[in-house]
Amino acid sequence: MADPTTYRPAAGTIPTDPGVYKFRDVHGRVIYVGKAKNLRSRLTSYFADVVSLHPRTRQMVTTAASVEWTVVGTEVEALQLEYNWIKEFDPRFNVRYRDDKSYPVLAVTLNEEYPRLFVYRGPRRRGVRYFGPYSHAWAIRETVDLLTRVFPARTCSTGVFKRHRQIDRPCLLGYIDKCSAPCVGRVSADEHREIVEDFCDFLAGRTDQMIRKLEREMTSAAEELDFERAARLRDDVGAMRRAMEKQAVVLGDGTDADVVAMVGDELEVSVQVFHVRGGRVRGQRGWVVERSDDDSMGEQVSQFVTQFYGAQVDLDASVQIDDGRARGESIPREVLVPELPDDQAELQEWLSELRGSRVALRVPQRGDKKALFDTVARNASEALTQHKLRRAGDLTTRSAALTELQETLGLDQAPLRIECIDISHVQGTDVVASLVVFEDGLARKSDYRHYSIRQAAGEGRSDDVASIAEVTRRRFLRHRQDQEAPERPAVDPESGRPRKFAYPPNLFVVDGGAPQVHAASSVLDELGVTDVAVIGLAKRLEEVWVPGDDEPVILPRTSEALFLLQRVRDEAHRFAITFHRSKRSKRMTESVLDGVPGLGRTRRTALVTHFGSVARLREATLEDISGVPGIGMATARAVAAALSGDTAADGTAPDGDVPESADPVYTSDRVEETTGDRAP
Incomplete structure (x- = not known):
């Protein structure tokens, strides 16, 4: 735990202008981004007595190792820069x-x-x-x-x-x-x-004009004695009215607004948004998020509006097509909120720039808008209640699990970053590995990696041990090289982002028992990595193995720490299986197609990419196969002939391939082959 006074800047060096600030940890990662009208006043508040700070703020300032800021000209610029940095760095202490x-x-x-x-x-x-x-x-x-x-x-x-x-x-x-x-x-x-x-x-x-058009056609058909067509048009009008009834009229015609309600306690905030377009509720969205600080309702509204509408505009820009839609079409003319933030004027100006026309931020006081807001608030309250029922104590669960891991394993600090590896293969073939990352007890999928094992694997557990050693070496060798190379700092000086895996985990988990743990630990010792704890989680009895111990650590079945380790291990298992299936399917497809006249490597790759598996290619017609770029009808016939004869009469597949009826059963360390029904 860092002491905030070690990196506290002198008060006189902090400007009093508006700007955006970033807190970084010891590895250079951005862990919090904020904006302020007065940078000096805002940053000074973080370095008050640690005991008096909000628990989440206290954790942030003790995790950080440095703070930096950028001065901007106006508060609107600060608003835009804050959103861009939150989107770019994804700080874990910002509410998401x-x-x-x-x-x-x-x-x-x-x-x-x-x-x-x-x-x-x-x-x-x-x-x-x-x-x-x-x-x-x-x-x-x-x-x-x-x-x-x-x-x-x-x-x-x-x-x-x-x-x-x-x-x-x-x-x-x-x-x-x-x-x-x-x-x-x-x-x-x-x-x-x-x-x-x-x-x-x-x-x-544009519903009213369409209904009126159909009604005119219905009347005309009746006058022409075409009663069958008139009856059909009558039914069409009824269907359109029933579809409209599913979206109750809540506001006057032409009303274009988003209604935002927030209900929370000292730990969580439930947010509900109703999208009203043309006077009707067109959609609904909801979130339950952790309360980042002792922020007021207005500050929470400001954070939500910035993130939500900034993301919506980015989405509009990414899917824009030539049908007359504007970049800011997702932003309504009016946003109804529970409380106006202090930066209301800046937010309205920013939203108006994004939309291209005036946007108002208001608190509903009376009438239909107030009645609708009350309905949205009731939905937010109900969502918070349901969330607490589903995940009772969820906010404290992750903290309790990490603390229990720290105490049980004797770590210097709670393992805020956990990495886990798993190995998958079919009887020693197509050996692959996965590496998953959890931060603060939550999966960080952007940091996931998978590996194709380079060593020749045969049968037996020793090959799993060798595979774990290889993956561990490949993961931490890059980290050691980055540490030893001053020209490759942990943080890219151009983008400000940490380099991939330039910083180590607090806890490294392998799927297995004592041999697997010993293999990983030996590699870390060989590379001189001393600040990473290694454990193994054996699947059969869920035992936790620590390097050098003859007996495993047994965690209670109700332990939150054990539940977290299981989630990490199961996620690594899932990710390894997904990659293994993809690789195995492509290998099988290519092996079946070996030797087909006129089918070289490029065309084989095109077929594999297009159909994805042997089963799908076998089911394809000649027209489907010949429709693949570069595949003519003659080649398609040759492929179909090869596929129709790729299974022998006894049900076995040539060249060691698995017959179509075979159903692979995946385990944490290997994949066993069975035929018929899937094993339990």
Whole structure:
């Protein structure tokens, strides 16, 4: 634990101008970013009596080893710079408003010849238009089911679409008129795109004019005695009205606002946002985050608005397409919040610049907006209650687990950074390893690494031990080289970011018992790494092995420390299996295709990349195979012939490959082969 007085700058050297400051730890990593109207006043508050500080602030200043600041011209510039640095450095002591889940959205693939409607979760893509987020996927499916009778757009996957185009027969939705069946040419590409654009216009809020248009057509059809068409139009109008009823009218027509509510206690804050577009609630999002400090409600609002809308604008810019949408389209004209922050004017100016028009930050006082805000606040309170029920004591659990590990293993400090390695292979072939990283008890997936083992592996546990030694050496050799090379500092002087793995973990975990631990420990001794603790977690009895001890450490089954170690080990196991399956699948595909006339390494690689596995390639038609760039029909026939004869009559695969019926069972140290049902 560092003493803040060792790096406290002299008060007279700190400017009184607005600016942004960064705290760094002993390895040069940025652990906290903040802004201030007066840098001297703000930074001086961090170096008061440590006992009087908030627990999280106290932990931050005792973890830090230095502080630096950047002076800017205005508070708006400070706001922008703070957001950019939080996004760039991802400091672990800043509150991170990240969803506890991936909210589903309705995606429309406008970048395809025949656009498709489907439920989607994940990162945004260029050329795809998104509506939402929605709280539940079933809400999207219900809406699409209602509207496809009015806007019969394609909802099938690419594979289904191609298959029905080949057989020249529509799917069930085409027969019941919930799809215009572009796969069989019932409508042209331009006609289908027009249907999809009308669908997007309806979801974007242009509902009244569409309903009026259908009603006029219905009246006209009735006057012409075309009662069948009039009845169909009547049903279409009813479907559109039912879809609109699912989004209750809450505010006047044209209201464009986000309603933000925050409910919290001394440890956590629940945030709920309702997105109101065209007077209707179009989406809802929620977070439960740790309270970073004894900040006021206004300061919390400022932090949330900066991070949330900055990220939304970055997302808009990454998926912008030529359909007239602006870069700041996700920012509404009005943001309703529980309390106005001190930097309200700067926030409004910043949001207005991002949107390109005036944005107001207000507290609702009366009327419909106040009633809606109360509803959002009740949702935030309920979300906080449910979170506490699901994860009782979650905030203290990680701290308790790390403290228990420190005390049990006799470490100098709590293991804030834990790394774990695991080995996977099939009877000594395709040996791979994974390395996962946990910081503050949470997975840090951006630091994950996987390795292809260079040593020739055979059968037996000794090869697992050798593999662990190799991975340990490769991981820490780079760290030692960086330490010994003054021209390669731990922190890149240009970007300000730490170099990859330029700093060691506090605790290094291997999956295994005494032999594996001894192998890793011996490598660290050989490299002269003395500030990293090594342990092993044996899977059968969940024993913790420490180097040099003849008996393992047995943690209680209810131990939070044991639960944390299990999570770390299981994550390393999962990551190793994922990489192993990918590598093994590619090897099997390439081995089956060896010797096919006209199929060299480049074309084999193209087939492997396109289909991904032997099973998928075997199921592909000649047209699918010949559709791969560089593969002609003659080569496709040769590939199909090779695949049809790659299994012998006795069910075994040639060249040592696994037959199609074989189902690999993965364990923490190896992968065993069985046939038939998966072993328990």
